[in-house]
Amino acid sequence: MKEITVEELKAKIDNNEDFQLIDVREPFEYETSNLDGENIPLGGILIEADKIAKDKPVIIQCRSGKRSAAAVMQLEQAHGFTNLYNLKGGILAWQEAFDPNMPVY
Template structure:
């Protein structure tokens, strides 16, 4: 599984690179704090594959990196090859990039 660090994600965002960010946390988690990605909770990932790009890099994130890894395994079984797991999830983002965001 391909992975990306929060530092790499910040660089991609700052540079305005063309990629998609998918947040697989539950709605209430996303509402508490998010990085402006598309919210598709893990349970709906396979139902909503039409909303996940196949032609550009897709960074998948969650709270710590475990749910996003599960989502990537499910999507790779459907033929996706452009997915990157955000190491440490939003907890790592809060720790290393933006301590002002709410985490739980």
């Protein structure tokens, strides 16, 4: 599985690179704090796979990186995606590296 660090993600954001960010946490988690990604909870990721780009990098994130890793594996196996990256450490790593005041649980 391909992974990307929060530092690499921040560089992509700062450079206005073309990619899609998917947050697979539950809506209440997303409302607490998010990185402006599209919220598609893990439970519905296969049903909503048509919302995920196949023509550019897609970074999948969650709280710690475990659910997003599961999402990457499910999408690769069920739909043949080859452009997915798991955000290593999830939003907790983002908070630690860049935004210590970000509310997380």
